[in-house]
Amino acid sequence: MIIVGELINASRKSIKEAIEAQDVKTLRAIAKDQESAGAHYIDVNAGVFEKGEADHLKWLVEIVQDVVDVPCCIDSPNPAALEAALSVHQGTPMINSITLEKDRCDKLLPIIAGTDFKVVALCMSDKGMPRTAEERLSVAEGLVDILLKNNIKVQNIFVDPLVQPVATDQSFGREFLEAIEAIMKRFEGIHTICGLSNISFGLPERRFLNQTFMVMAITKGLDAAIVDPLDKRMMGNIVSAEALAGRDRFCMNYLKAYRGHQLDF
Amino acid sequence: MIIVGELINASRKSIKEAIEAQDVKTLRAIAKDQESAGAHYIDVNAGVFEKGEADHLKWLVEIVQDVVDVPCCIDSPNPAALEAALSVHQGTPMINSITLEKDRCDKLLPIIAGTDFKVVALCMSDKGMPRTAEERLSVAEGLVDILLKNNIKVQNIFVDPLVQPVATDQSFGREFLEAIEAIMKRFEGIHTICGLSNISFGLPERRFLNQTFMVMAITKGLDAAIVDPLDKRMMGNIVSAEALAGRDRFCMNYLKAYRGHQLDF
Numbered sequence: 001m002i003i004v005g006e007l008i009n010a011s012r013k014s015i016k017e018a019i020e021a022q023d024v025k026t027l028r029a030i031a032k033d034q035e036s037a038g039a040h041y042i043d044v045n046a047g048v049f050e051k052g053e054a055d056h057l058k059w060l061v062e063i064v065q066d067v068v069d070v071p072c073c074i075d076s077p078n079p080a081a082l083e084a085a086l087s088v089h090q091g092t093p094m095i096n097s098i099t100l101e102k103d104r105c106d107k108l109l110p111i112i113a114g115t116d117f118k119v120v121a122l123c124m125s126d127k128g129m130p131r132t133a134e135e136r137l138s139v140a141e142g143l144v145d146i147l148l149k150n151n152i153k154v155q156n157i158f159v160d161p162l163v164q165p166v167a168t169d170q171s172f173g174r175e176f177l178e179a180i181e182a183i184m185k186r187f188e189g190i191h192t193i194c195g196l197s198n199i200s201f202g203l204p205e206r207r208f209l210n211q212t213f214m215v216m217a218i219t220k221g222l223d224a225a226i227v228d229p230l231d232k233r234m235m236g237n238i239v240s241a242e243a244l245a246g247r248d249r250f251c252m253n254y255l256k257a258y259r260g261h262q263l264d265f
Numbered sequence: 266m267i268i269v270g271e272l273i274n275a276s277r278k279s280i281k282e283a284i285e286a287q288d289v290k291t292l293r294a295i296a297k298d299q300e301s302a303g304a305h306y307i308d309v310n311a312g313v314f315e316k317g318e319a320d321h322l323k324w325l326v327e328i329v330q331d332v333v334d335v336p337c338c339i340d341s342p343n344p345a346a347l348e349a350a351l352s353v354h355q356g357t358p359m360i361n362s363i364t365l366e367k368d369r370c371d372k373l374l375p376i377i378a379g380t381d382f383k384v385v386a387l388c389m390s391d392k393g394m395p396r397t398a399e400e401r402l403s404v405a406e407g408l409v410d411i412l413l414k415n416n417i418k419v420q421n422i423f424v425d426p427l428v429q430p431v432a433t434d435q436s437f438g439r440e441f442l443e444a445i446e447a448i449m450k451r452f453e454g455i456h457t458i459c460g461l462s463n464i465s466f467g468l469p470e471r472r473f474l475n476q477t478f479m480v481m482a483i484t485k486g487l488d489a490a491i492v493d494p495l496d497k498r499m500m501g502n503i504v505s506a507e508a509l510a511g512r513d514r515f516c517m518n519y520l521k522a523y524r525g526h527q528l529d530f
Contacts, residue, residue: 166509167516174511177484199509203516204523208530212480212505219442219484240477244431244464246439251432251468258469265473 002224005034045075133178167202267489270299398443432467
């Protein structure tokens with residue numbers, strides 16, 4: 001499972017404040033903790049700053065990469081902010097995210113075309129948010145087609161089928177899960193990814209529902225996730241589901257996590 | 266989800282002792298507790314008694330049905346014991362289980378042919394235990410064919426694809442899950458069922474792995490389970506997974522369970 005640590009996102013109040021205060025120590029500690037907990041990418045997002053997103057994002061990449069060995073997941077639809085962040089990023093980043101919305105797509109393609117960047121392709125188009133698995137697959141096909149034509153390798157594409165709350169429509173969970181399966185079958189070597197906490201919007205015990213839905217998504221083939229790697233119960237669910245799905249040779253990751261007392265089971 | 270409460274099984278020491286002591290009060294309390302916790306069937310198993318299984322099983326059915334309104338799942342491959350239990354059972358029981366082993370199959374068919382009994386069809390044949398999803402589907406096809414020919418309706422068949430420990434072979438979880446999906450697709454209206462605790466044999470934190478595997482099996486279409494309905498965390502996982510899978514209209518069961526403080530999330 002490819003883990004993108006989601007914590008350094010300025011839409012969270014404490015992170016916004018830390019960025020405003022240029023609190024390098026706090027932000028670096030969060031980056032390091034996520035790496036230690038198994039994050040393969042550290043998401044950085046400064047989207048709440050209407051002015052200065054580019055400067056903040058560039059700064060975040062610098063201070064994060066000073067203390068971790070993993071690359072960043074640069075989380076912005078803003079070309080200027082992406083370019084600023086990329087100008088200082090070391091190694092191969094993940095870009096989060098391109099969509100099939102014409103305006104966004106046109107602006108981001110020149111930045112990623114022909115690179116080895118990992119690219120999150122969010123299933124959103126000018127027709128709005130997809131509701132069914134079929135609609136998600138259709139948007140994914142459009143996105144993959146464009147990305148391949150722009151010399152992004154299929155194994156660098158991470159399709160996010162876009163989670164919507166099951167409390168809004170009881171079919172939303174099932175349609176998302178079916179989309180995961182359909183996308184993984186349709187494009188050999190592709191990845192699927194999601195930030196899944198939207199699934200539980202409007203319901204009680206959200207953390208538990210999110211953990212359960214993660215297990216369900218892994219069952220359908222999800223192989224990357226934007227999560228809080230410090231959530232030991234979530235990580236326990238991920239490690240367990242991977243072992244049970246036959247994606248953990250001799251259950252070695254599971255046993256290692258158990259013996260290291262790293263996770264909650 | 267159709268829940269078969271598994272607790273009254275004489276392979277558990279406390280149950281064996283309660284049966285030997287004819288401790289009606291204890292056994293009735295366990296039956297009632299399981300019914301209150303949502304069991305649709307109360308499993309009764311006296312298979313550890315080499316002599317007297319028939320008498321014990323009959324007695325169990327009687328004392329259980331004195332206090333619960335749900336039918337029993339009569340759990341024995343022994344025709345004499347099944348017939349004794351059936352002679353006193355009220356309502357429509359579940360029979361657990363027929364297999365494709367010729368000897369067992371020949372002995373049980375006369376008892377169930379043409380009835381409305383629910384029948385657990387365990388994917389086991391004279392070739393031994395199946396290893397792959399394909400082998401499980403093949404045994405399931407053989408069993409369903411025989412049951413249909415003996416006038417058992419497809420909607421009364423509960424196929425158990427047979428869980429094997431993932432610690433023995435890392436593919437065992439995946440093959441089981443794929444079998445669930447294949448069987449549900451192959452026969453419209455059929456059910457799948459399992460007692461899944463074998464999956465975690467040989468690994469630590471078995472309860473957690475069992476809960477996680479239950480969520481995965483529900484994701485693949487499992488619609489019945491032989492479990493401990495008093496395990497509030499397991500039941501919390503089941504209710505959550507069903508809501509997320511779109512099998513709980515308006516998430517009403519989930520919200521009811523949450524508000525009633527019945528389950529652990």
